[in-house]
Amino acid sequence: MTFAAARADLAAWKNAFPVDPYDADTPLQSVLARGLPADRLAALATEATSFGRAVVEVIGPAAARHERAGHTPELARWDGLGKRIETVEFDPAYHWAGTATWASGVVTHSGTPGRAYEQATLLYLLSLEGEAGHGCPATCTIGLARALRRRAEPEVRDRFLPPLLERDYAKAERGSQFLTEVQGGSDVGANATVAEPNGDGSYRITGEKWFCSVADAQQFLLTARVPDAPPGTRGLGCFVLPRMLDGAPNGFALRRLKDKLGTRGLASGEIDFERAAAWPIGPVDEGFKTAVGIVLNTSRWMTAVGGAGMMRRAYLEASAYAAHRKAFGRPISGFPAVRRTIAGIHAEWLGALHLVFALTALEDRIDADIASELDVLEHRFLVNATKYAVSIRATEVVRDAIEVLGGNGTIEDFSVLPRLYRDAMVYESWEGTHNVLAAQVLTDLGRLPILSVLEERVGKLLTRSTSPIADELASRWEAAIVDANRAVTDADYGAWNFRDILHQISGLYTCAHLLDDGQPVAAEHLLRTRIAPGVDPGLAERVDALTSHATT
Numbered sequence: 001m002t003f004a005a006a007r008a009d010l011a012a013w014k015n016a017f018p019v020d021p022y023d024a025d026t027p028l029q030s031v032l033a034r035g036l037p038a039d040r041l042a043a044l045a046t047e048a049t050s051f052g053r054a055v056v057e058v059i060g061p062a063a064a065r066h067e068r069a070g071h072t073p074e075l076a077r078w079d080g081l082g083k084r085i086e087t088v089e090f091d092p093a094y095h096w097a098g099t100a101t102w103a104s105g106v107v108t109h110s111g112t113p114g115r116a117y118e119q120a121t122l123l124y125l126l127s128l129e130g131e132a133g134h135g136c137p138a139t140c141t142i143g144l145a146r147a148l149r150r151r152a153e154p155e156v157r158d159r160f161l162p163p164l165l166e167r168d169y170a171k172a173e174r175g176s177q178f179l180t181e182v183q184g185g186s187d188v189g190a191n192a193t194v195a196e197p198n199g200d201g202s203y204r205i206t207g208e209k210w211f212c213s214v215a216d217a218q219q220f221l222l223t224a225r226v227p228d229a230p231p232g233t234r235g236l237g238c239f240v241l242p243r244m245l246d247g248a249p250n251g252f253a254l255r256r257l258k259d260k261l262g263t264r265g266l267a268s269g270e271i272d273f274e275r276a277a278a279w280p281i282g283p284v285d286e287g288f289k290t291a292v293g294i295v296l297n298t299s300r301w302m303t304a305v306g307g308a309g310m311m312r313r314a315y316l317e318a319s320a321y322a323a324h325r326k327a328f329g330r331p332i333s334g335f336p337a338v339r340r341t342i343a344g345i346h347a348e349w350l351g352a353l354h355l356v357f358a359l360t361a362l363e364d365r366i367d368a369d370i371a372s373e374l375d376v377l378e379h380r381f382l383v384n385a386t387k388y389a390v391s392i393r394a395t396e397v398v399r400d401a402i403e404v405l406g407g408n409g410t411i412e413d414f415s416v417l418p419r420l421y422r423d424a425m426v427y428e429s430w431e432g433t434h435n436v437l438a439a440q441v442l443t444d445l446g447r448l449p450i451l452s453v454l455e456e457r458v459g460k461l462l463t464r465s466t467s468p469i470a471d472e473l474a475s476r477w478e479a480a481i482v483d484a485n486r487a488v489t490d491a492d493y494g495a496w497n498f499r500d501i502l503h504q505i506s507g508l509y510t511c512a513h514l515l516d517d518g519q520p521v522a523a524e525h526l527l528r529t530r531i532a533p534g535v536d537p538g539l540a541e542r543v544d545a546l547t548s549h550a551t552t
């Protein structure tokens, strides 16, 4: 093969990327069609088509530039005249991507209760580029907007909410969420930042926050300890703090921006607060409930959606590359070992898609205030289990795609994959580490009748399936529920084994949803390769089925 022919193959691979990623994603369309009425689906299809094109044409190239070394955000604490401004400067490309992201409506939808399908679809499309640079600010802004809409007193809501809902990036205010302090992120109850009441409904915040993403936001949401409150999480209030007050930074100083493994386009800083003015979001003695129940749960949902988008991208890159790249005189997609990897990526992406949209359906109903008690219980499990399962899988899947591209897969300007890999690692820890999420699920299973809801709902999906693997899934599901019940009642057993049990429950839950949406091959692949791995006589046939459509 000549050099020119090899380069032409690479160019053909690049050109195989869909110009309209929504139109190309039939599994996504199928999931949406099952969940939405026709008029809402049609309106979303129009938005998603237009935004998907912008992701390819504008956001991809912009993100490739603004998160490159030498183009990442920089601290600007003082202006040229020596006035304190406490701001962050970005490469112009950061704002091109932000303009397109905000114009999509992903944040503006927060003003209307029950628009979770729209927000998840748009964020999934954004995540084809990773683009935590704006995925994180959009997510934080959505969380803050939801908290203000659902929990704040009218005067606080009416002051802070409208600018968050602006579609025009140049006019919009962005939100952030600061819980973590230097003494720990998992143990939020150890927060030592304090909030002193002014007596007029407002508070003064003093302390330091250790991980402050969207450090450039115009509104900070934060947790702080209120006077005479009990220790731990019950003593925390949840506040909104405007960046600027009377034309000057509102009692805060940006100590530094962190130099991170991933999400490098995003400004994550350490911030000191000294008597900064803030207003409570909801009752101050319910601050932790607001921060976790609305804000963190929104971020967990969105982080999982982002992971599913990254997996979709990994599949698109790897499957097209394998079709165009040649080795030993034939396309590498002809090698069983390569095809098997691509089939695994395909099945994992489909599984993540179904898991995050099962969660999105519940988010939609809860936000619209039409969820049943059983929905709320299922959501309580799923929001933590989905973030846990999808963020682990996203890193593994992107790494597998890098393997398909070989050495080229590790090169920063050859494909988006190195950036996705670095970002996926960060997604694993923020909004709750694996252990913390698993521990939360175990605690919830012990306190609430979640297992019986899951048993009933997943059981129903498996019973109505005619797939030959439905019975096997059902018996594994029963065994997993027995194990989960033991973990709940035997603390030692739970502490040692619950991550494995969660792996089983979330995997089987995913398979049940895949079967229900007519994806039996992907369900069986996850069953045989992840849930119950072993030598598998049906592997070749399944891989054929999973790799027969290069880009769907």
Ligand SMILES: Cc1cc2nc3c(=O)[nH]c(=O)nc-3n(C[C@H](O)[C@H](O)[C@H](O)COP(=O)(O)OP(=O)(O)OC[C@H]3O[C@@H](n4cnc5c(N)ncnc54)[C@H](O)[C@@H]3O)c2cc1C
Pocket: 176, 177, 178, 179, 180, 183, 184, 185, 186, 187, 211, 212, 213, 214, 260, 262, 263, 268, 426, 429, 430, 431, 432, 433, 434, 435, 436, 439
């Ligand atoms: C790039 C980036 C941006 C971030 N931005 C923000 C932000 O904007 N706002 C914000 O509030 N936070 C932010 N975070 C912080 C993030 O939420 C925390 O890193 C996370 O919550 C974990 O806290 P930690 O890092 O202090 O780890 P620790 O809490 O110290 O945990 C360390 C290890 O101990 C384990 N562990 C802790 N407790 C238990 C337990 N009970 N049982 C078993 N294992 C346990 C954890 O799983 C982890 O593996 C950001 C993090 C990153 C990486």
